[in-house]
Amino acid sequence: MIAVSGLTKSIQTPTHRVDILRGIDFHVPKGQFVAIRGPSGSGKSTLLGLLAGLDTPTSGKILLDGEDISGLDEDRLAVVRGRKVGFVFQSYQLIPTLTAEENVLLPAELAGETAGAGERARALLDGVGLLDRRDHYPVQLSGGEQQRVALARAFMLRPPILMADEPTGNLDSANGRHVLELLLALNAQEKTTLVLVTHSAELAAHAGRRITLQDGVIAGEE
Amino acid sequence: MRNNIRWRTAAKIAWRESRATPAKFLFVALAVAVGVGSLTGVRGFSRAFRQMxxxxxxxxxxxDLSLRVFELPTRDxxxxxxxxxxxxVRRTWITETVSMMGSDHVSDPLLVSVxxxxxxxxxFYGSVKLEPAGPLPERLTxxxxxxxxxxxxxxxxxxxxxxxxxxxxxxxxxVVTAEPDRMAGSLNVGPRILLSRAALERTELLRPGxxxxxxxxxxxxxGGIPVGAVREELKNALPHGLLTDFRETHPLITRGLNRATMFLSLVSLIALIVGALGVATAIHSHLEQKMDAIAVMKSIGARSAQIIRIYLTQSLLLAALGGLGGLALGVLVQLAFPLLIARFFPLPAEVRxxxxxxxxxxxxxTLTTxxxxxxxxxxxxxxxPALLLRREMVEVRPRQWRDLRAAGAAGLAILLVIGAMATWLAAGMLSTRRIDAVKVGAWFAGGLLVSLLALSAIAWLLLWALRAALRQPYWRPPPTLxxxxANLYRPGNHAQAALVAxxxxxMFTLTIxxxxxxxxxxxSASAPPGMPNVFLINISERERAGMVELLRSTPGVEGKPDVAASVAARLVTIDGEPFDRRPADGPVRRFRSPRSxxxxxxxxxxxxxxxxxxxxRSDPASPQVxxxxxxxxLLRVHPGSLLEWSASxxxxxxxxxxIHKTEAIRPGxxxxxxxxPGALDGLPVxxxxxxxxxxxxxxxxxxxxxxxxxxxTVINVADVLDRVQEVVDQIAMVVRFISAFAILAGVIILASSVAGTRFRRIREVIILKAxxxxxxxxxxxxxxxxLILGIVAGLMGSALATGFSNLLLQRLLDAPGRFQPAPNLIAILLTALIANVAGWLASFRILGQKPIEALREERG
Structure with a gap:
């Protein structure tokens, strides 16, 4: 499902050049749940962003579902993201000016797949236990609630791959557990390939495979 | 998959986006409204005023038009x-002549204008006032x-x-007490008599010779044929006739009208630019806050074209809302102006x-937005979308050629449209002067480009200098300073953009x-308050002192009487060629008789x-003229020609x-x-x-x-001159009011461009407070x-305004320009004050908040 080879990412800041990823190779088969771990600054989030097509690599190749996304321009990447990848951010990233339901509905509207979208959005909100809060704006929701809306949004278009960047990192343990349970349940229900970045041992324990990053290279795998 | 989302979907998302934060949205719409309001208000009012x-x-x-002819029209x-x-096109026929009139009470007949x-x-316009009053057809039998x-x-x-x-x-x-076209006649020598054509027939005065x-x-x-077209047609048919249309009735009015029109179109152009500036700053900061939302949309599959469509729809919505608001504002302005100035002069009901x-x-x-x-x-x-993952690390990506090209193209489009609008405004308003409107447009757009470039360059230099000043080791200002x-050149401050705006x-406000x-x-110099309204002609040398004495002692005489000397002389040769051999038809014929x-x-x-x-220096031996x-x-003479007269x-x-021209109304x-001097010594004066x-x-x-x-002979033009003076006063009054309004609009827009930085400040306030x-x-x-922003912007703006206004005065308005230190200084201080007050009013609420509330607001 996901194949990565020779992946590097460097960025140029006003003063110096930072090599974040220095050669990554791995393969994730369909339906697998992979957790990426590593200390702060090891390049986990950058790797995830590259896999999701949110960013472009400096060199190397990424195949998503057989399609090479490493050389695509911004607009083609957007199409890939919309069709193949659902993404959950650590800081939720809901659009503040849209209600919960509108946030969930947005991917379908952008893809032009509006038939039955309303029902699915409401079903997903029901699934994360927020159907009665569907008209609330993000600012009126707690962190855990916002992340549940973000989860519903990520699953809206039934993406074959779901990526999550520290999805429970900003939440307390009770809320974190709730979000994790929902994530696993939705994953099982939608049969997606799941890649997530986490610090949490508890979260990683649920994964079928654990990759550890250190200083921009894979330091270990179990 | 379709290429783009439907406009309806885009509109839906755009609407939801704006609905959630009505206050911010209204703020932007208000900026558009002020711009449109000042444009329509100024334009509409100028139009009405011009009509009046x-x-x-x-x-x-x-x-509307007068055609003086020197022979009766042919059949063609x-x-x-x-x-x-x-x-x-209705017409009427006026004949004027000079003759002698007598009565039973005096022995000598009197020379009169008939x-x-x-x-x-x-x-056709105005009315002849009679004493006892009554309609003209009844009185003139x-x-x-x-x-x-x-x-x-x-x-x-x-x-x-x-x-x-x-x-x-x-x-x-x-008795005729007022005659509308009193100044238009050509034979104004003695007392006047007004009669019907039938009465003129009875006098048998119109004989050949x-x-x-x-x-x-x-x-x-x-609403029919324009005056220019009729004029053209008449000119072709009667080439020797003297045509005058209502736009050139009186030199003072013509010039006043031209200047006022020019000035008013200038103000509306400036209102347009300043309004557009307000719109630009508002939209810019509006979109800037949408960066995160845009990144999120991209991360869930939106392509740039889709997002552009969404925000384009939103901008159109803003333009429409602001535009309608502006129209309402414009109506208010148009209604308010007459009320304001009604105290000074009566305005006709047409100002609507x-x-x-x-x-x-x-x-x-819509266009500017x-x-x-x-x-x-x-x-x-x-x-x-990677922005969402790695916000703290600003990645500096070399600007791509494609981006530069797009930005350049957008800039060029803006300039072209502004130039086109200037051309269009100029063409609409300057018909009286036939100035090349395209040239005006080009000048305007070019001037704007130069000012923008100059402002950006100075702003960049200043920021660079400030940064250098803080980095050197010798001067350590107190932390607040x-x-x-440092805030000015901090990444993301946009001080350069704010300075330019x-x-x-x-610049524009001060220029006005x-x-x-x-x-x-x-x-006021061309129509001074003491302008003479009674003329006395044919005063002999002998009578002069007595006449001056009489004028001094008569009650109601204001100011000093003005006396000019003249000698009656007939032109005999031009460059040695006898003048009477030249074909002299039409208006040239008058030079055959003795003239002053x-x-x-x-x-x-x-x-x-x-x-x-x-x-x-003059040498009486070789006189000059x-x-x-x-x-x-008319005489086809130029500097260097030799003229000869015969006098006594x-x-x-x-x-x-x-070769001279004058607009002054004075004797002579x-x-x-x-x-x-000396050339006419010894001749009877x-x-x-x-x-x-x-x-x-x-x-x-x-x-x-x-x-x-x-x-x-005493010629009384008091009533006509009162009217001229009135018109000139009205022009001055309107110029004052319109500028006051434009300056006010400029101040509001300036304030809003500073206030627009409010949203950028929130994060900074949070961190500093935390x-x-x-x-x-x-x-x-x-x-x-x-303070730095205001003073620097004020300095640059006033320097540019001085240059710009001098250029306008000399090129377009034929008036001398000069440096005026006081208004410049006041402008600089006011800008600093406005920048501070507006900045404070906009940031006041954020400052009082607890960091956590502000954080929540930022997210929402």
Whole structure:
């Protein structure tokens, strides 16, 4: 499902050049749940962003579902993201000016797949236990609630791959557990390939495979 | 998959986006509204005002167009006149001549000006006021005439008495107290008599060889053929006729009208630019806050084109909302102006809501909003969703050629559209001057480009210098000052953009003030309050002292009487060629008779030299002459030509040194030839006097002057001049009000461009507060920042305004420009003040909040 080879990412800041990823190779088969771990600054989030097509690599190749996304321009990447990848951010990233339901509905509207979208959005909100809060704006929701809306949004278009960047990192343990349970349940229900970045041992324990990053290279795998 | 989302979906998302934060959205719409409002308000009001002025100008001519002819029209020419009549152009026929009139009470007949009209048609505009009052057709019958007051005095008759003119006797039906086209006549020598054409027939004055002037007055159908077209048609058919239209009735009005129109179109152009500037800053900061939302949309699959479509729809929504708000504002302005100025002069009821300028404003709003949304919209393509993952690390990506090209294209489009709008505004307003509107547009867009480039360069330099100043080791300012200065060049501050926006705003606002100031000075100098309204002609050397004494002692005389000398002389040769051998038809014929010539050492006041130069030293042995522009054209003379006159049997030769023109109304200002001193020594001199008299005291003066100096003719133009003065005053008043309004709008927009930075400040305030900064400390830091912004923008703006206004005054308004230190200084201080106050008003709420509330607000 996901194949990565020779992946590097460097960025140029006003003063110096930072090599974040220095050669990554791995393969994730369909339906697998992979957790990426590593200390702060090891390049986990950058790797995830590259896999999701949110960013472009400096060199190397990424195949998503057989399609090479490493050389695509911004607009083609957007199409890939919309069709193949659902993404959950650590800081939720809901659009503040849209209600919960509108946030969930947005991917379908952008893809032009509006038939039955309303029902699915409401079903997903029901699934994360927020159907009665569907008209609330993000600012009126707690962190855990916002992340549940973000989860519903990520699953809206039934993406074959779901990526999550520290999805429970900003939440307390009770809320974190709730979000994790929902994530696993939705994953099982939608049969997606799941890649997530986490610090949490508890979260990683649920994964079928654990990759550890250190200083921009894979330091270990179990 | 479809290429793009449907407009409906885009509109839906755009609407949801804006609905959630109505306050922010309204703020942006308000900026658009102020821009559109000032544009439509100024435009609509100028239009109405111009109509009103033109109506008054028509009144001074009693028609739309006057055609003076020197022979009766041929059959072909008559056909053209009739064809015009069939298209609704009405005409009437006026004959003026000079003759002698007598009465039973005096032995000598009196030289009078005779004016014959068709009472049922004349005048087309304005009205003839009679005493006793009554309609003209009833008073002017074949055996009844109306006369001027001075005629009663001189012939010792009163209303109802009999007088004799030519071969017929008439009864005086009334006294003419006001005659709209009094200044338009050509033979204004003595007391006046107004009669019908039928009455003129009875006098048998119009015989071949007698001296008379004929003119047609035309009235155009409302909304029909434009005056220019009729004028062209008449010019082709009657090439020797002298055409004047209502736009050139009186030099003071023509010039005042031209200047006012030019100024008003200038102000509306500036209102457009300043309004667009407000729109641009507002939209820019609006989109800037949407960066995160855009990145999120991209991360869930939105392509740039889709996002652009969404925000384009939103901008259109803003433009429409702002545009409609602006229209409402424009209506208010148009309604409010007349109320404001009603205290000073009466405005006709026509000043009403003007649809054309309303629609123009709406179109302009949509266009400018779209235009200024273009660059930020295009930059959407550069936003990467990775921003959401790695916010703290700003990645510097070399700007791609494609981006630069897009930004350049957008900038070029903006300039082109502004140039086109300027052209269109100029073409609409400057029809009287036939200035190349495209040139005006190009100048305007070019000027704007140069100012923007200059402002950006200075802003960049300043920021660089500030940064360098803080980095050097010798000067350590206190932390508050250091922080405030550092704030200016901190990444994401956009100080350069704010400086440019503020600078342009200051430049335009101050330009309006400076131009207005010089223009008003100019207007009041050309129509000074003491302008003479009574003229005394044919004063002999012997009578001069006595006349001056009389004027000094008469009640109601205001100011010092002005006396000019003249010598009657006939032009005999031009460059050695006898003048009577030249074919002299039409207006040239008047130079065959003796005309007044005069002399002067210095260039007379309010006189402009259009060619050659005034003499610095004069040598009586080789006299020089300055010729009026009109005479020089008719006689085809230029500096260097040699003219010769015959005066009282003596020959006077003079070489043309200069060609002059004047608008001043003073005795002698209509003299076409001014010779150098000494040239006319020894010749019999006649004097012309001019004096300002209170309208109600004119008759008494006339009586007294006649009693003591019977050969002196008194010409009373008090009523007409009062009207001219009134129009000029109105122009000045409106110029003042419009500028006050434009300056106010400029201030509001300046304030809003500073207030627009509010949203950028939230994050900074949160962090500083979280780190323990007190509100006082924050106020101090931001004050330093606003103060520097304001002072620098004020300095740059006023420097540019001085240059710009001088250019405008000299190029477009024919008025001298000069440096005015006080307004510049005040502008700089005011800008600093406005930047601070607006900045504070906008940031006040954030400062009082707890960091956590502000954080929540930022997220929401």
């Amino acid at each position: 002025l033109l109506k008054e100008a028509r009144t001074l001519m009693a028609g 020419q008559q056909e053209v006149l009739d064809s015009l009549e069939q298209r609704g 004016k014959a009209v068709e009472p049922s048609l004349y005048p 074949p055996d009844r005439v109306a006369v001027s007051e001075d005629l009663l005095v001189r012939l010792q008759v009163s209303v109802g008495d009999r007088v004799k003119l030519g071969g017929a006797e008439f009864r005086i039906a009334a 007698s001296r008379f002037a004929q003119r047609y007055l035309f009235k155009l159908p409302p 809501w003007d649809w054309v300028s309303g629609l123009e404003g709406l179109a302009a709003a 779209l235009l200024f949304t273009l660059p930020p919209l295009l930059s959407i393509r550069r936003i990467r 250091r922080h405030g200065i 503020l600078g342009v705003g200051v 003030y400076l131009v207005q100031h010089s223009l008003l000075a100019q207007i 010539i005069t002399w002067a050492a210095q260039q007379p006041p309010q006189t402009e030299i259009v060619a050659g130069a005034w003499w610095t 300055s010729v009026s522009e009109e005479a020089s054209k 049997g003596r020959g006077v030769k003079a070489r043309v040194a200069a 200002s209509n003299v076409e030839f001014i010779l150098s 006649l004097y012309v006097g001019g004096v300002r008299v209170r309208a109600k005291d004119v008759t008494a003066l006339q009586r007294e002057a006649y009693r003591r100096f019977p050969s002196v 780190l323990g900064a007190t509100r006082r400390r924050l106020v101090a830091i931001f004050s330093v920042e606003f």
